[in-house]
Amino acid sequence: MKKYLFGLIGLLFASNAVAHGMSASDKQRILDAGLMEYIELGASHMLTGYDHLLFLFGVIFFLTRFNDIIKFITAFTLGHSITLIFATLYGIQANYYLVDAVIALTVCYKAFENLDGFKRYLNSRSPNLTWMVLGFGLIHGFGLSTRLQQLPLGDEGIVMKIIAFNVGVEVGQIAALAIMLFLLSGWRKTESFSRFSRASNIGLMLTGGLLLMMQLHGYQHTTFTEEFPLNRDDHSHVHEDMQAATLPAALESYQQPISLKPKATETTDTEPAPAAAPSTHSHEGGTPHTH
Template identity: 65%
Template sequence: MIHGIRPLRALLAALPALLALTPAALAHGVSAAQRQVLVDGGPLAYLLSGALHMLTGYDHLLFLFGVVFFLTRFVDVVTFVTAFTLGHSITLIAATLLGITANAYLIDAVIALSVIYKGFENTDGFRRKLGVAPPDLLWMVFAFGLIHGFGLSTRLQELPLPEDGLVVRILAFNLGVELGQVAALTAMIVLIAGWRRTPSFQRFSRAANYGLMAIGVLLLLSQLHGYQHTVGDPENLSFNQEEHLHRHRDMDAAVRAAERDNLTAALPPADFHALGVAAADGATVTRDRAVLYARQAVDAMVERAIVEAHWLAAAVASAERRLRYNQPGWTVVLQQPQAADPARRELYVFLDTAGRYLAASHTGR
């Protein structure tokens, strides 16, 4: 018992210092370089990205490490890995194709809980601590596979996914995840099998799983920390005034970025709270909702004389999820009536993932 408690206490004692790291440093989303590759890339780029994401996805790897830790028969390894693979493939493919998403920090927090759960189960915590039999492990691995796949989907949906060839790209990404998983599992099984032959395995196996739980706690706290500081509005998440002003400075920078993105005559951002129209808590912002919120933002901009009145009659040219200003969101493009201007200028309205207005710009001559 003592071998398990000491590492746990040491890791928990280090939590304050580790949490001083920014959430971005602890995140494992698709890197900026990978984003750019995937914007223009085909199925092969998505396959390679899927493999890379799994190989660098420490929370996925930690859970798999816990799953195979005590498995000695090849058939058991295949059975449990198949259940996990089936689970994460279902949600990765279905959620991405259907546009079902959620806050990435919260999903990753649940994934961290899966790491804690597996360490707890490996130390026989259900019987020793709770006095009950553990749930059926195969079904739990499948259930957590669903969550892990949803987490992969949220990361994938942060990209400006193309409409053409989307199914093929998602399937390629999923295949890449499987290939990365096979490579990682092969290394894990070889490592554990070699360690299992040494006397230290029995002495330190419990300590290793207590360490797994401690790392899971660290990941859980870091994801909740990230969620607290990146979601919601200043009032209900206790942002200080400096952070609140920083949000408005970011919007100014967003408009300047629009000019660099070939969007001339950038419009000044109106007051975020005055123009913002947010979706209900937990609601998924679909294309139709994004168009509705953009229309309401245009109404407010016309009322405040930020844009010309003819934009009220503009037709929606496109509306899609895109990465703008280094954050996922919606871009709704409205095309003004031919009668208003033969050049058919376009108005770009940018919304965050909750449907709140961020900024606008339009093409000009």
């Protein structure tokens, strides 16, 4: 069972490795792009950034007052704007898998806080949420910066390009939040919200944990190349083969080959069919006998 769990994680990494960062088409499109293209790229990147969206979903999950929503989203926006702009402008980089692993932890944290985990399990009050969301925003912005720095930004107009990308991120964030708030506001009016809100946040925490393992798996393959010698393409092919294999085939690969004796009524190319009557024989000069 354990090998299938690691196989699943590896398979998820394979798809994540292909989609991680900016695609080749994005890099080609941005070579001669104007500010509008940077805005579009920022918006699309936020709308496809499942880790950022999961964190935002956790933040607004129980928020019903408009002022509270504005306060926390403003704190998050301020945080990720600071690191997105300044980390990109000054070329501050880090391994993007490790950055995304920390972002996955922020998803787990918010789900844990939604479950009242600090009071229930740690017998303490949860830290000030506004400051935590601001701090987590700084981390998310650093993750966005690692993506943006994969593009050929050039030196001309780089500040405006970064700001345009950040504006696009905010546009995508507003669009995603509008959909989330619409769905949550409708769900809160039903009886199922009180029954399944806890299960939803448990699922959010488990998803964050899975994302964490995926990112750490990616970090191992990009950093410890001697211990993990497969390159990215080979790694993807291995897990694609694992996905295509059936369960019996997968189990067979871990077993020693077993030679089975043909049935008495069958014949093979190398062994003649057995005689109709038993033959008399002896073992190493012993008494002749039959079976």
